[in-house]
Amino acid sequence: MKKHNFxxxxxxxxxxxxxxxxxxxxxxxxxxVSILSISHRSTEFGEVMERARSLVKELLxxxxxxxxxxxxxxxxxxxxxxxxxxxxxxxAYLETGTWASRAINEARYFGETVVxxxxxxxxxxxIPKDYTVPSDxxxxxxxxxxxxxxxxxxxxxxxxxxxVADMSSDIFxxxxxxxxxxxxxxxxxxxxxxxxxxxxxxxxxxLGKTGRRIPTMLDYETHIKKxxxxxxxxxxxxxxxxxxxxxxxxxxxxxxxxxINKEKSDLLYAxxxxxxxxxxxxxxxxxxxxxxxxxxxxxxxxxLFDRLWNEAGIVGLKGHRSVGGYRASLYNALPxxxxxxxxEVMQETERKA
Amino acid sequence: MKKHNFxxxxxxxxxxxxxxxxxxxxxxxxxxVSILSISHRSTEFGEVMERARSLVKELLxxxxxxxxxxxxxxxxxxxxxxxxxxxxxxxAYLETGTWASRAINEARYFGETVVxxxxxxxxxxxIPKDYTVPSDxxxxxxxxxxxxxxxxxxxxxxxxxxxVADMSSDIFxxxxxxxxxxxxxxxxxxxxxxxxxxxxxxxxxxLGKTGRRIPTMLDYETHIKKxxxxxxxxxxxxxxxxxxxxxxxxxxxxxxxxxINKEKSDLLYAxxxxxxxxxxxxxxxxxxxxxxxxxxxxxxxxxLFDRLWNEAGIVGLKGHRSVGGYRASLYNALPxxxxxxxxEVMQETERKA
Numbered sequence: 066m067k068k069h070n071f072x073x074x075x076x077x078x079x080x081x082x083x084x085x086x087x088x089x090x091x092x093x094x095x096x097x098v099s100i101l102s103i104s105h106r107s108t109e110f111g112e113v114m115e116r117a118r119s120l121v122k123e124l125l126x127x128x129x130x131x132x133x134x135x136x137x138x139x140x141x142x143x144x145x146x147x148x149x150x151x152x153x154x155x156x157a158y159l160e161t162g163t164w165a166s167r168a169i170n171e172a173r174y175f176g177e178t179v180v181x182x183x184x185x186x187x188x189x190x191x192i193p194k195d196y197t198v199p200s201d202x203x204x205x206x207x208x209x210x211x212x213x214x215x216x217x218x219x220x221x222x223x224x225x226x227x228x229v230a231d232m233s234s235d236i237f238x239x240x241x242x243x244x245x246x247x248x249x250x251x252x253x254x255x256x257x258x259x260x261x262x263x264x265x266x267x268x269x270x271x272l273g274k275t276g277r278r279i280p281t282m283l284d285y286e287t288h289i290k291k292x293x294x295x296x297x298x299x300x301x302x303x304x305x306x307x308x309x310x311x312x313x314x315x316x317x318x319x320x321x322x323x324x325i326n327k328e329k330s331d332l333l334y335a336x337x338x339x340x341x342x343x344x345x346x347x348x349x350x351x352x353x354x355x356x357x358x359x360x361x362x363x364x365x366x367x368x369l370f371d372r373l374w375n376e377a378g379i380v381g382l383k384g385h386r387s388v389g390g391y392r393a394s395l396y397n398a399l400p401x402x403x404x405x406x407x408x409e410v411m412q413e414t415e416r417k418a
Numbered sequence: 419m420k421k422h423n424f425x426x427x428x429x430x431x432x433x434x435x436x437x438x439x440x441x442x443x444x445x446x447x448x449x450x451v452s453i454l455s456i457s458h459r460s461t462e463f464g465e466v467m468e469r470a471r472s473l474v475k476e477l478l479x480x481x482x483x484x485x486x487x488x489x490x491x492x493x494x495x496x497x498x499x500x501x502x503x504x505x506x507x508x509x510a511y512l513e514t515g516t517w518a519s520r521a522i523n524e525a526r527y528f529g530e531t532v533v534x535x536x537x538x539x540x541x542x543x544x545i546p547k548d549y550t551v552p553s554d555x556x557x558x559x560x561x562x563x564x565x566x567x568x569x570x571x572x573x574x575x576x577x578x579x580x581x582v583a584d585m586s587s588d589i590f591x592x593x594x595x596x597x598x599x600x601x602x603x604x605x606x607x608x609x610x611x612x613x614x615x616x617x618x619x620x621x622x623x624x625l626g627k628t629g630r631r632i633p634t635m636l637d638y639e640t641h642i643k644k645x646x647x648x649x650x651x652x653x654x655x656x657x658x659x660x661x662x663x664x665x666x667x668x669x670x671x672x673x674x675x676x677x678i679n680k681e682k683s684d685l686l687y688a689x690x691x692x693x694x695x696x697x698x699x700x701x702x703x704x705x706x707x708x709x710x711x712x713x714x715x716x717x718x719x720x721x722l723f724d725r726l727w728n729e730a731g732i733v734g735l736k737g738h739r740s741v742g743g744y745r746a747s748l749y750n751a752l753p754x755x756x757x758x759x760x761x762e763v764m765q766e767t768e769r770k771a
Contacts, residue, residue: 067450072457075653083443083452090440097420098733099436101612101658104425137490137614138635141649145633167634174633254650259454261490261614261652280498280527281520282491296494297607299614300428301654305454380451 069403072381073212073356073394074234075254078305079312082258082398086305093304100304105297110304114293117307124310124319125243127266134265134285134293135303140233140252143263144168147206147229147248148175149283150267153275157181157202157226161218162189162211163387164231172206175277181205188388189214191348202226204247204271210235212255213385215358215392216351221245227271235355236264237313238397239323247271255355256397258306261299313397322397323354329395329404330354336408340415342366346390360390363418370414377410379403422756425734426565426709426747427587428607431658432665435611435751439658446657453657458650463657467646470660477663477672478596480619487618487638487646488656493586493605496616497521500559500582500601501528502636503620506628510534510555510579514571515542515564516740517584525559528630534558541741542567544701555579557600557624563588565608566738568711568745569704574598580624588708589617590666591750592676600624608708609675609750611659614652666750675750676707682748682757683707689761693768695719699743713743723767730763732756 070077086100093100094109103110118133127133136142144167148156152175160166160183172178179202182193189211198205204227210217212234221228227247236251243249248267254260267285281287287295313322334352337345337359346358361367374382384390393407423430439453446453447462456463471486480486489495497520501509505528513519513536525531532555535546542564551558557580563570565587574581580600589604596602601620607613620638634640640648666675687705690698690712699711714720727735737743746760 067445070451070455072451072455075455075458075650077455078452083454086454087440087443090436090443092420096733097731098423098425099431101436101439102423102425102428102430104734105428105613137492137495137652139490139649142490142635145635171633171635174631252650254653259654260458260650261655278527280524282495282498282524296492297428297605297613299490299652299655300607301612302614302652378450380449381457 067378069377069379069406070381070399071379071393071403071407073385073392074252075260076381076394076396077398078258078309079398081312082305082308085308086301089304100301103300105294105300110300113304113307114298117303117310118293120307120310120314121264121266124237124313125266128244130268130270131266132269132289134267134288135262135298135306136265136288136293137262137299139263140164140231140250141167143231143250143265144171146283146285147250148172149277149279150275150285151227151229151248151271152176152203155179155199155202157198157205159193159196159205159207160185161192161208161216162214164211164213164233165208168206168208168231189216190346192216192218192351198222198224198226200225204229206231210353210355212356213388215347215353215356217353217355219351227268235353237319237322238326238355240319253302253306258309259302261302262306264306325401326354326395326397329399329401330357332401332404332408333357333393333395336411340411342415342418343411346388355395357393357395358384358388358390360384366414366418369418370410373410373414374407377406379407379410420731422730422732422759423734423752424732424746424756424760426738426745427605428613429734429747429749430751431611431662432751434665435658435661438661439654442657453654456653458647458653463653466657466660467651470656470663471646473660473663473667474617474619477590477666478619481597483621483623484619485622485642487620487641488615488651488659489618489641489646490615490652492616493517493584493603494520496584496603496618497524499636499638500603501525502630502632503638504580504582504601504624504628505529505556508532508552508555510551510558512546512549512558512560513538514545514561514569515567517564517566517586518561521559521584542569543699545569545571545704551575551577551579553578557582559584563706563708565709566741568700568706568709570706570708572704580621588706590672590675591679591708593672606655606659611662612655614655615659617659678754679707679748679750682752682754683710685754685757685761686710686746686748689764693764695768695771696764699741708748710746710748711737711741711743719767719771722771723763726763726767727760730759732760732763
């Protein structure tokens with residue numbers, strides 16, 4: 066690619082994912098048929114789905130109680146599907162951003178929903194830390210990384226109740242004990258693949274307990290029984306996700322990703338802390354390794370900075386419309402080189418301002 | 419492509435869709451960024467979504483009461499979403515195959531669901547024709563083409579109540595008065611594009627009448643208000659669908675598609691009726707132009723026939739696992755040439771058997 070791609074999602078993928086998926090549109094796995102035009106019941110695609118599911122288990126070191134699904138509808142559909150499948154009487158949520166708020170709204174359709182803490186009072190610039198999770202909640206839902214604000218949970222809370230996490234924007238980017246979770250979901254379009262599929266890793270032992278009749282397509286058990294092939298899956302999105310997961314594995318897995326992601330984000334935050342023109346958006350202890358949000362202290366420097374990063378071939382640096390300012394997303398596939406280019410542009414802005 | 423692709427779905431797409439989408443993975447619309455890695459909020463993708471939506475309206479000549487959406491979850495999610503949004507007290511369904519049966523099952527979650535007629539008694543080999551639709555039903559649901567069995571509705575029933583149609587396997591393949599419908603949905607992966615998106619064309623005037631609280635992601639009005647961009651859409655699937663719709667338009671629209679589809683299916687049915695080795699599966703008056711199902715009269719000929727069509731570079735001819743035999747899907751993008759090759763193979767089988 067010719068650009069330094071800092072988009073927050075859909076976002077940059079490894080070069081070999083572009084190459085292989087582009088080629089598979091012309092001829093998939095030597096079948097003489099396009100990946101867009103092969104039956105999802107073909108042996109060749111069946112292998113892709115199984116490989117994608119097992120790579121998730123392997124990369125996250127998930128125990129055998131977990132089933133991995135590739136569904137549709139994005140994380141937004143999971144806001145609904147999680148309470149449909151897991152909530153009997155009561156759920157608990159940590160409100161750390163817009164996506165958490167949306168998840169809370171959907172949970173309220175199903176019963177009592179306790180917001181244990183919220184950082185809404187300060188534009189979600191921090192992660193709340195002192196709260197109590199009701200011990201009779203069916204689950205506790207967190208958002209491990211908040212794409213819009215650039216906050217990230219560096220401590221995963223200890224809870225008595227099953228922990229459910231929206232990891233859309235930091236899955237596969239750092240080491241956690243993923244077996245501490247009851248359910249993990251992630252829209253593919255950041256660290257896992259292109260838009261169009263959402264990964265769900267769910268403990269089988271948590272299912273079937275609500276007494277609720279669940280519509281077929283929203284029931285995790287429907288998809289578990291059919292190995293994520295109950296109906297036609299989003300074939301291309303699953304294929305490109307599998308390629309991305311293979312790339313993560315070849316790089317050395319999640320541990321290697323964390324190392325390079327730390328290096329990238331340390332470099333950028335150091336510059337933001339040093340350069341007098343810029344101001345980071347988020348409380349220091351809650352800064353995200355994935356999404357770095359900041360603004361210029363003086364709006365008059367904006368035309369210069371914007372011109373310079375555009376000239377440097379950078380795209381996707383605009384902050385989310387609800388926050389403004391800038392956001393540099395440093396997902397797994399973004400090379401260190403791109404961060405260096407951004408830091409140079411910041412320094413050049415300082416010299417010329 | 420090197421193969422004659424008769425897959426029932428995901429299925430063959432026009433050559434230029436492979437070329438352009440393969441290229442867009444390397445560089446989309448001159449942005450220097452892959453279609454897999456560009457923000458769905460970018461101007462360039464915004465134009466793709468709008469173009470796809472307006473092409474559907476144009477190709478189907480839909481009036482202004484219709485809104486067109488590109489959602490996720492396939493037709494299977496629509497089995498649920500249709501009654502969620504449209505059913506107040508009672509719905510009516512015509513049962514013409516497995517997909518219709520699944521739609522009926524989901525409707526039953528929401529209230530009284532009347533099956534006005536079913537062809538289940540004869541393995542769905544025909545379309546029931548004598549039935550009465552209750553005048554107090556909130557809608558009447560039909561499946562215009564039954565992919566598995568190879569039946570197609572050649573007469574669209576006149577009803578007092580709004581007509582809802584699953585057109586997954588014959589949309590854009592023939593001329594109908596689409597304005598007679600209240601809601602049309604179609605999984606993309608036959609005539610519209612790759613797997614991963616479902617098109618919904620719905621009359622705004624039918625919505626908001628159930629008194630039911632609808633979860634955000636399942637509410638058509640959520641997506642209408644945000645022009646099908648409430649959450650991250652399946653970017654690549656929408657892009658490839660737009661390319662396919664542009665191709666349909668360039669060929670002369672749905673009218674031109676019908677002409678060539680008729681030619682292709684006439685050729686194949688004529689051979690099936692003539693060739694003493696073969697037996698069509700479906701009642702003559704209900705034969706589908708899209709999916710031609712048949713079997714060999716004598717199982718002993720199977721090894722010969724299978725060898726010959728494999729040698730001719732044909733793929734995807736196996737019948738659905740619930741029916742057996744053979745199925746040749748003749749979607750828009752399948753060239754007449756491929757049908758000629760299949761007919762030649764049938765004749766060669768006759769000579770050599």
